[in-house]
Every structure is written in C-alpha cells, then in structure tokens.
Amino acid sequence: MSQHQPVGGRVLTLPVLIFGTLFLVALWILAQRFAFGLGAVTNLNNGYPWGVWVVYDIVIGTAFGCGGLALALTVYVMNRGEYHPLVRPAVLASLFGYALGGASAFFDMGRYWNFYNIFIPSNMNLGSVMLEVGLCVFAYVIILAIEAAPPVLEKFGMKSALAKLNRVLFVVIALGVLLPLMHQSSLGSLLIAAGDKVHPLWQANEMLPLLALVSAIAMGFSIVIFEASLSALGLKHPLDRPLLASMAPIIVGLLAVFLAVRFGELLLAGKLGYVFSSGGLSLALLVETALFAFPLVVLLNPANRQRAKLLFVAALALLLAGAVWRMNAFLIGFQPGAGYSYFPSTQELLVTLGLVAFEVMAFIVIVKMFPIFKGHGQQAA
Amino acid sequence: MKRRDFLKAAGGGALVAATTSGTAQARPNKEPPANAVGMLYDSTLCVGCQACMTECKKINGMPPEQAFGDDMWDSPADLSEKTLNIIKLYRDGDGSVKDRETDGFAFVKRHCQHCVDAGCVSVCPVTAMRKDAKTGIVTHHEDVCIGCRYCVYACPYNVPKYEFSKADGQIRKCQFCNQAGVERIDQGLLPGCVEVCPTGASLFGTYSDLKAEAERRVALQPGENTVYPRGMLNPGSGGYAQPGLPPHEKPAPQYQPEVFGDADDSGGTQVLHIAAVPFQKLGLPDLPERSFAARSETVQHTIYGGAVLPIAALAGLVYAARRSTVGKQEGDDSTGGQQS
Ligand code: SF4
Ligand code: SF4
Ligand code: SF4
Numbered sequence: 001m002s003q004h005q006p007v008g009g010r011v012l013t014l015p016v017l018i019f020g021t022l023f024l025v026a027l028w029i030l031a032q033r034f035a036f037g038l039g040a041v042t043n044l045n046n047g048y049p050w051g052v053w054v055v056y057d058i059v060i061g062t063a064f065g066c067g068g069l070a071l072a073l074t075v076y077v078m079n080r081g082e083y084h085p086l087v088r089p090a091v092l093a094s095l096f097g098y099a100l101g102g103a104s105a106f107f108d109m110g111r112y113w114n115f116y117n118i119f120i121p122s123n124m125n126l127g128s129v130m131l132e133v134g135l136c137v138f139a140y141v142i143i144l145a146i147e148a149a150p151p152v153l154e155k156f157g158m159k160s161a162l163a164k165l166n167r168v169l170f171v172v173i174a175l176g177v178l179l180p181l182m183h184q185s186s187l188g189s190l191l192i193a194a195g196d197k198v199h200p201l202w203q204a205n206e207m208l209p210l211l212a213l214v215s216a217i218a219m220g221f222s223i224v225i226f227e228a229s230l231s232a233l234g235l236k237h238p239l240d241r242p243l244l245a246s247m248a249p250i251i252v253g254l255l256a257v258f259l260a261v262r263f264g265e266l267l268l269a270g271k272l273g274y275v276f277s278s279g280g281l282s283l284a285l286l287v288e289t290a291l292f293a294f295p296l297v298v299l300l301n302p303a304n305r306q307r308a309k310l311l312f313v314a315a316l317a318l319l320l321a322g323a324v325w326r327m328n329a330f331l332i333g334f335q336p337g338a339g340y341s342y343f344p345s346t347q348e349l350l351v352t353l354g355l356v357a358f359e360v361m362a363f364i365v366i367v368k369m370f371p372i373f374k375g376h377g378q379q380a381a
Numbered sequence: 382m383k384r385r386d387f388l389k390a391a392g393g394g395a396l397v398a399a400t401t402s403g404t405a406q407a408r409p410n411k412e413p414p415a416n417a418v419g420m421l422y423d424s425t426l427c428v429g430c431q432a433c434m435t436e437c438k439k440i441n442g443m444p445p446e447q448a449f450g451d452d453m454w455d456s457p458a459d460l461s462e463k464t465l466n467i468i469k470l471y472r473d474g475d476g477s478v479k480d481r482e483t484d485g486f487a488f489v490k491r492h493c494q495h496c497v498d499a500g501c502v503s504v505c506p507v508t509a510m511r512k513d514a515k516t517g518i519v520t521h522h523e524d525v526c527i528g529c530r531y532c533v534y535a536c537p538y539n540v541p542k543y544e545f546s547k548a549d550g551q552i553r554k555c556q557f558c559n560q561a562g563v564e565r566i567d568q569g570l571l572p573g574c575v576e577v578c579p580t581g582a583s584l585f586g587t588y589s590d591l592k593a594e595a596e597r598r599v600a601l602q603p604g605e606n607t608v609y610p611r612g613m614l615n616p617g618s619g620g621y622a623q624p625g626l627p628p629h630e631k632p633a634p635q636y637q638p639e640v641f642g643d644a645d646d647s648g649g650t651q652v653l654h655i656a657a658v659p660f661q662k663l664g665l666p667d668l669p670e671r672s673f674a675a676r677s678e679t680v681q682h683t684i685y686g687g688a689v690l691p692i693a694a695l696a697g698l699v700y701a702a703r704r705s706t707v708g709k710q711e712g713d714d715s716t717g718g719q720q721s
Contacts, residue, residue, distance in 0.1 A: 039545030046461065046542045049530035077698065079705040110528020110543050110550050117507040117525045124507070127678040130531045131506035132685065170706045174698035182684075182691060189680055193504045193535040195673030196666065206680055336539055337664075339459055 004088060004151065004371035007235050011365055019361035026354020029347045030107055038110060041347040047340020048331070052348050055330040057104030057355060059187050060323045062137065063212075065097025066220030067227065068144060069180040073217070074250075076173050082243065085374040088151060089231065090224050092372055095144040096359040102141050104355065105134070129189045136183035143176045151370040181213065188212025191329055199333035200271045201278060201285050202325075207265045211258060211325075218254035219322040221247045222295075222315035229312045235367065241308055248305040251318065255296040259289075284328045291321035406686075407679045410648035410672050411498040416619045417517035417651055418557070418566060419495070419588035420575065421595055424656035424663065425480050425634040426582035426609060427488040429468055431455075433574035433583055437466040437492075440558055440565075440573040459491075462542040465555040466492040466574055471663050480634055480657035487656060489663040490583065492555040492574075493540045495519050496672075498648030501532035501541055501554075503674035509552075510541075516566060517588065517651050518559050523551040537647070537666055537673065571612055571623050578611065585623060586614035588651050595640040595653050601633035641665055647672035 033041050044051045067090035074080045075087060106112050117123045118134045125131055146165070153162045165172075188208035191198050204211060225244050232239035266272050276282055295314035304310045331342070367373060434455065438445070443463045445455035457464035469491060474484035481487075499519050501510040509526035512519050521541070532541040532552065544550030558565040558572040565572060575585040584591065594614055601607055612625010634657050641654035647668040654665060661667055684690055 035548060037544075037546055037548040037550055039547075039550075042545070044545055046533055046545075047539065049533035049543060076702045076705045079701070081705070110530060110545075110552075111523070111526050112528065114507070114525055114527045117509075117527060120507075123525050125503075125505055126685075127681055128504055128506040128531075129677060129681060130504060130529055132681065134506055170702040171699055173702040173706065174695055177698050177702075178691060178695050181694070185684070186681075189677065190531075192680060193500055193531075193673050193677040195500075195535075195537055195676075196668070197534075197537070205676060209680065209684070 003374055004154070005373065006155075006371055007368045007373060009235075009368055011368055013364075016361050016364060019357035022350075022354045022357035023361065024354075026351045026358070029351050029354075032347075033107060038108070041345065041351075043342055043345045043348065045340060045342065047336035048334065048342035050330060051342060052331075052344045052352055053104050053108040055327055056323075056352050057108075058101045059326050059330060061097050061104070061355075062101040062187070063184065063216040063219045063322055063326065064223055064319065065094040065101065066180060066184065066216045067091075067223040068094030068147065068220070069177060069184075070217055070220030070224055070247075072173055072177045074247075076170075077177060082246075085240065086224055086228060086243070088148075088372045089227060089367065091144060091147045092151075092366060093223065093227055093359075093363060095141070095148045096362060098137065098141050098144055100355045100359055102137055105137070129186050129193065132186045133183050133190065136179050136186065140176070140179040140183065143172055143179060146172050147176055151372055155370050180216070184216040185209035185213040187216075194334070197334060197336055198329060199274075199278070199281055199335055200269075201266070201274050201281060202329035202333040204262070204265045207261055208329075210261055214254050214258045214261070215322045215325060218251050218258065219319055221251050221254075222318040222322075225311060225315040226319060229308065229315075231367070231373075235364075235373075239308065241306065241311075244308075244311060245305040248299040248302075248311065248314075251314075252296060252299050255292060255299075255318070259292055259296070281328075281333055284324075284332050288321060288324045288328055291317050291324055295321070406682070408675050408682060410644070410670075410675050413497045413588050413649065413651065414513075414515055414517045416515055417497075417588040418619070418621060419517075419586060419591045419651040419653060420557075420572065421584045421586065421591040421614070421653045421655070422490045423582050423584070423598065423609075424487055424489055424654065424658070425636070426580045427468065427490065428580055428582070429470070429488045430579065431468050432577040432579065433490065434464070434466055434468060436573040436577040437555070438464070440563060441465055441553075460540060460542060462544045462550075462553045465553060466490065469664065471658055473662075482658050482662065485658075487658040487663065488582075489654070489656070489665070490574075491538075491664070492652070493519060493557070494538050494642065494650035494652045495557060496537075496648065496650045497644075498672040498674050500535045500537055500672070500674045503678055504531045504535045506531070513559075516557075516559065518557040518566065519554075520556045520560050521552050521554055526552055528552070535673070537668055566621070569622055571625065575612060576625075579626070581609045581611035581626070581629070584610060584614050585612065585621075585625075587619035587621065590615050590618050591653055592640070592643075595655050598633065599636040599638055599640060599655055601636065603635040604632045606630055607633050645670045648675070 029041050038044055042051055071083055071087050071090045074083050106115065109115060118131060149165065150162060186209065188211055191203065191208055192205055225247060228239060228244055275285060295318040298304050298310055298314040446457040446461065446463050448458035449456055457467055460467055469489050471487045471489060473482060476486045478485040495518055499512055502512050502519060506529065507525045507527055509522045510519060510532055511522060530543050533543055541552050541554045543552050559567060571585050575583045591614060608628050608630050610628045613623035616623055637656055637659060641660045642650035642652060654660065656663060
C-alpha cells in the first residue's frame, strides 16, 4: 500500500477563508470582464496588448509550475528514486499552476468562444509559436491531471483503475517530461517574432527558447524546495533537508548555463553596450542579474546547501529571478513606441492575487484530505 | 544507476532527428505573389486633406474619434480600432516649409503595410490573418480569431487593433478594402483611400509597377517636370482595370534616395512610401533585412519540423520512464518509482 497519507486536521481554517475571499473577489472582477470586455477591468491597450494576466499568470505561473517536470526528470529520467516522496506534492502544485495558467489564457483571450479553433487542423498555423504553446499546455494539463489522479483513486479505493493507470504510467510520465520541455522553451520563442519591439537586452532571438527552458527547470527545482520548506512549516510536516540540499548542484549547473548563454548572447551580438546605457532598463537588468547571481553564489558553497534557511532564500531568489527575467522581457523591456504605456490596473492585480490565493487554498485543502505527502512523523527529518 | 543508457537512447534519437530534419534549413523571407497589388504613398504629393481618412471610415463603418477632447472634427491620435488609416504630421522647428527636414513639415499616411512576409500572418495560431495568394492582401477573419492579440504584439508597424472596450471585441485593421462584404479590389474598384485622393499621393497598382514607379521618382532631378498619375498606375496592369482621375504634371521635389518597403526592409511591404524627409522621422521603423517572422519560424521548424525531434525525444523518455518504473512497482503506489 501507499505510504502516502492525508495530513488531516481542520479544513476550514482562517488562512483558507482569507484565500477563499480573495478568490471570490477575483471571480467578481472576471464576471465584469466577461460582461463588459477586457477594457472594463484592465489597462491593456493596443501598444501593450499583453499585461500581467499573460505575463504573470501564464508565462511566469507555468514556470512556477515546473516542479513536476523537475522531479520527473530526476526520478524517472535520471532514475533517482530517493526523490520520490516529493513527487506527489510537486505534481499537485504543478497541476494548479498550469490549470490556472490555462484558465487565465482563456479569460484573457479576446474571443474565447472561438478557442476551439486551435484544435481544428485546417485552421492550425504550424509556424505559430502560440499554437504550439496553446496545444502543448492544454495537453500537459491533462497529463498532470492523470499524474495527480492516484491519490484520489487511492482515497476512494478504486484499485482496478489504479492498477490500469499504473500499467501505462510510464507513457504518461514520458509525456509529462516532453510536453513542458516543448512549451517552456516555446514561451521564450514567443518573443522572437516581436523583433525590435523587445529591447535588445532581452531580445535574444534564437537563444530565447534555451534561456526560457533552462530557467524554467531551475525554477522547477526551486519551487520544490520552496513548497517543501513552506509546507513543512505550515503543515507541521517533517522536512527532509539532505534530500532538498542534494538538488542544489543541479540548480547551480542550470544557473551557470543560463547566465553564460544570457551574457554570451549579449556579447556575441555586440549588445553589451546597452547594459549600462539603457537608463531604467539597465536597472531592471541589474536587479534581474543580481537575483540570478545570488542563488548561484550561495549554493556554490556546499556548506550553505545544508542550511535550511539559506537554501530556502536561494530558492526564493531564483524564483524571483526567473519571474523578473520574464517580466522584463515581455513587458518592461517591451517598446511598442511613443504614445503607449501600461501599468496593471488594481482589478488585474486582484485577479492575479485571487488566483494565487486559490492555488494555495486548494493545495492546503487537498493535502489535508488526500494522501499526498509521505507518512508524516515516520520520515527522518 | 543506468543514466548512461537513457542518455544514449535520448541523445542518439535527438542526434538522428537533428541531422535528418535538416536543422540548418533557415526559412528565407517570403516573396510577393506575381500579381500582387500594392499602394504607393508619395508623401510629397499629400496635401493633408484627410479625404482618405474620411472615406476609409465610411467604407469600414467606423465612427469619428475625438482623442483630444471636445474637437469639432474626427481627430484620432493614432491608428486605433476605430481608425484604420491616419495622416500624421511630422513637424520640426518653426514648421514653415513643406517637405523640409529642419524648420519644416511633412505628411505620412499610416495603415496596414500588407507586408510581403507578414508578421501577423506568421504568428496567428488559427490562421485568422491570411495573405491572399493572388493579390497578397492581408485580411483578417474574426470568425476564427481567438483574440490572443499576438498579432498586435508582433506587428512591427503596430497595425492590428483589438476592441478592448467591447465584450465581444475583434481585431481591426486595414484590409485593403477587400474583406468579405467590401471586396472593392475583386470588383475592379480602387481602394477607398486611393479613389478619393485628389493628388495621387495614394496610388494603386501592381506591386512591381509601383516599385518601378517609386524608383523612377526618387531618381528624378529636383525641379524636373514629371507626370503623376492618379487612381491607378498603368490601368489594366495585372488584370486590375481601374478608372481614376486624369494624371497631372509638376516639377519633382527633392526625394530621399530610398524607397520604403523594398525587399531589404524585412522582405518588403506592398504599401510603398517615398518622401522628402527621412522615413524614421516620419515614424516608419528601421527594420533588419531578415524578417522577424522568418527568424521565428526557422526556430519553430528546426525544433518541430516533421515532429521528428519531439518523437525521438519521446521515444527516449518512454524508454527511460519504463525502466525506472516497471519492476519496482509490485504493491507500490501509483506514481511509480521506489519507496524510500
Ligand atoms: S503591417 Fe502589420 S498587420 Fe499589416 S501585414 Fe504587416 S504585420 Fe500584418
Ligand atoms: S488576435 Fe486573432 S488574428 Fe491576432 S494572432 Fe490572435 S487569433 Fe490571430
Ligand atoms: S485601403 Fe481601404 S481600409 Fe485600407 S486605408 Fe485605404 S480606405 Fe482604409
């Protein structure tokens, strides 16, 4: 039998109620978006057609949802079974990250009722990065849902379904690695077609898919550390520190690759001059680079990896770094020309906040009710 | 630990895929259709009457805009979902002399450029932006458009506009007066803006004729008398027979030596510009020779061409996942792997 157990405890706690309220606020704003149009609640305009809903909820949110990918890569591809206890919580968190990314894509879509056209072969434009992202994210949400099904099947004692699932699980797992590799790189490629409208400091052209992918995987490992640390704290659940620490070398490697490609591209394309001469954007680059460099420096030292707090802070910095790089590339460094400006409206931010609140709330509720975490108390901390 | 097995399998597959799918096949810029139509906007002929803006609104059923408050006339600030065509003013210093860069002014007409290698067509996931195989006109099809606004994000000329203020908003852009229900070109009519242009500043014709005409004009000696057609250049050319106002004759101005919309502007645009003032001053972008669309599609096709690379990678991954799950599974929980 599975050694996973529900965490248990009261479901309707104060945090859950607060998160629930924030989610209701988001729903109310979304109702207005559907009734009166995107312009009624957002500051989007025809210079900045993509705002925080695209850039945070989809581009950054799904990168935060790469915990499942990171663990699938280690457990199943690199065959490191010792990470297995982390898989279920990570898959669940990924499912939420991606499902909400998908939901955001839907309500951000200006003509959502035409959404089905991306599935009609005669309408597909195979050269479009957006098509690849749309189809691939959609498929991955389904894969994540299948990967997240076992705890539910276990809880309701559906043994035969579980056995059937187990027989094909390796195919599901393989797809669960391939699909995010595809669309996480494509999310970077989205910027290539925008050409000069993306500031040279971020328009890395052919290097964008690589940068996006490498940073997304690094963010995946970081989110596993982040979630494991937080849920150990919040749900009074033992923390397997050595296990988390052993991810640090992988993160260091990915960070090194990211920074080398990032600055190598600037150097080879002769764009280093922009590093200091771009005013506010130079500052944005500085913040971004500092956030990437911090976890690299901290985690290079093996002693630091064993210190739970430092490991946590390094993971947090990396998550912020990946988020800031995406924000800079898609929005802050996006320059449609004179006369256009964008800063998210309160409603846009409240919707994003409400969705994150929903994610956290649902995660808490589910781990209390379903066997997600490995048996608590029995695990060496 | 059998990591090496996997790396061999996946690496081998990827290598085969990479070599067979021809990674190096960069997609070149697209070429215009043989009988492509086009428009030549000669800034030096434009008198700023804005008759073209009014006619454009009439044909496309669009209301006037008052961007600067309580104006008495249609006064949009820029292209928008209600303004598909705009005459903009360049002004420098005291703005006293027409078509002079310093202490002068000049007009520029902005609408969809009907790019030869159109970014909007390249990025649209559902083919809602289409380039006609015969005319090269780029039309929009809201019946399939999902409203993702990637075309708005990627168009180098900021042309497509989404109606943010509506619950069922759609993308709006100049469709060369040839969208379903209007079809002026198919009916043998001139684009609305060309038909009403009193000076021939907006001139219709085949793309190749117009390019030759543009090149002829910029090579003229300033002051040299020359004939300026109105309506259509070479009526009947390419099978497009269009009536127009009679031509007029006048001395040539001092043109900038370049034609905007040549093949070296990211593959070119079927709307060409010539002017007396540098194009960047008029707000036209300085684009690289290789189109962003070509660059983006090359990356996509390199990774996904024939789905070879993804399938090879999947094969490697299935192999690896099977090895690390099957056999460790007896009585184990579902997500495979081993118990720690
Ligand atoms: S100007 Fe913009 S909208 Fe018009 S064809 Fe070119 S890319 Fe498309
Ligand atoms: S908004 Fe419509 S036309 Fe523009 S890229 Fe998206 S689906 Fe295509
Ligand atoms: S071709 Fe038609 S739609 Fe385009 S600017 Fe001229 S009048 Fe307007």
